[in-house]
Amino acid sequence: MTNLRLLLLCIILLVSGQQTLFAQRDSVRVLFIGNSYTYGNDLPDLLAQLMVGKGVKFGYESITAGGATLQKHWEEGNVQAAIRRKPWDFVILQEQSTRPFTKREAFFQYARLLDADIKKTKAKTLFYATWAAKASPDEQPKLTEAYQTIANETGSLMAPVGEAWKLAISDSLTLHGPDGRHPNLAGTYLAGCMLYRAITSKKANGLPHQIIRNGKPAVGLSEELADRLQRIADKVPVDWK
Numbered sequence: 001m002t003n004l005r006l007l008l009l010c011i012i013l014l015v016s017g018q019q020t021l022f023a024q025r026d027s028v029r030v031l032f033i034g035n036s037y038t039y040g041n042d043l044p045d046l047l048a049q050l051m052v053g054k055g056v057k058f059g060y061e062s063i064t065a066g067g068a069t070l071q072k073h074w075e076e077g078n079v080q081a082a083i084r085r086k087p088w089d090f091v092i093l094q095e096q097s098t099r100p101f102t103k104r105e106a107f108f109q110y111a112r113l114l115d116a117d118i119k120k121t122k123a124k125t126l127f128y129a130t131w132a133a134k135a136s137p138d139e140q141p142k143l144t145e146a147y148q149t150i151a152n153e154t155g156s157l158m159a160p161v162g163e164a165w166k167l168a169i170s171d172s173l174t175l176h177g178p179d180g181r182h183p184n185l186a187g188t189y190l191a192g193c194m195l196y197r198a199i200t201s202k203k204a205n206g207l208p209h210q211i212i213r214n215g216k217p218a219v220g221l222s223e224e225l226a227d228r229l230q231r232i233a234d235k236v237p238v239d240w241k
Contacts, residue, residue: 027057028199029086031123033079033114034094035068037130040177041188043195046211050196053208061086069096069103070110083117090157090199091118094128097181098139100146108150115154125156126198128191129240131165134180140166148240159198160240161191168232173225185211185220186229193233204233 028051032044044060051058063079065072070093073079083091093114100107115125129147132139140162151158165175168190175187183191189211193204209226211218 026055027059029059029089030199031082031086031088031091032060032062032064032094033070033073033082033091034062034064034128035096036064036066036182037097038062038092038094038128039064040182041185042213043188043191046188046192047195049211050192050207054196054200054202054206056200067096069099069106070114071106074110074113079114080117083114083121083123088118088121088123090124090126092126092128092159092195094130095147097130097133098143101139101142104146107146108153111150112154115156125151125154126195127151127156127158128195129158129160129162131162131175131183131187134176137166137169144240157198157238158240159191159194159238160236161194163240164190164194164233164236167236168229171228171232173228173232185218186225189221189226190229190233193230194236194238197233198238201238204230206230 030044030047032038038044039062044062048058048060061082063073063082091114093111095107095111111127118125127147127150129144132143143162144160147158150156165187168175173186175183175190177184177187193207196202196207197204207230209223211221
């Protein structure tokens with residue numbers, strides 16, 4: 001009985017340690033793989049500013065192209081080399097907008113291939129679960145379900161960005177840009193808050209309220225709006241089920 005208790009205690013400590021590993025680190029290295037939903041408003045740099053604002057050194061690289069799918073990234077071959085190039089802590093995967101449910105099997109296939117390569121390097125896969133188009137809010141449950149299913153299957157993390165968007169939009173906030181698909185700066189800021197939460201296991205409350213572009217505060221994100229977005233981000237569980 002004593003040995004069994006010791007074994008259970010070790011398992012509990014191991015799991016707890018895994019959950020808090022990155023919350024306690026002072027540096028994080030991230031590789032972004034995606035398309036315009038990632039490079040729009042320079043999400044990687046925005047997340048870096050949020051991290052640095054909380055005292056976390058943040059190194060990153062991005063492999064993105066307009067309209068790119070995970071399949072296209074895989075077939076072009078650049079992502080495989082990038083995954084191996086540095087000792088990343090996280091590799092963030094973002095699929096093309098509706099593909100997780102319109103081409104579900106293809107999404108799963110290439111997500112699995114990428115995750116397998118990521119696992120070989122000891123990095124952690126983080127799925128960036130995006131939002132529905134402004135004209136199709138009913139698509140959000142299908143998007144979230146597809147991302148959550150593959151995250152569960154592969155033992156990966158998921159940042160439920162689309163669910164945070166849904167909550168913000170219900171609170172009368174505008175997150176879509178003029179085309180009704182891509183994010184405005186507020187939408188990207190909320191995405192950054194959710195990725196911050198998924199990576200660090202910490203709340204978004206207290207993150208920087210200003211994003212700097214070309215040495216000046218970016219237009220389109222007031223301190224009041226940033227505070228509202230942080231509060232919304234903190235209402236959405238990052239272990240979404």
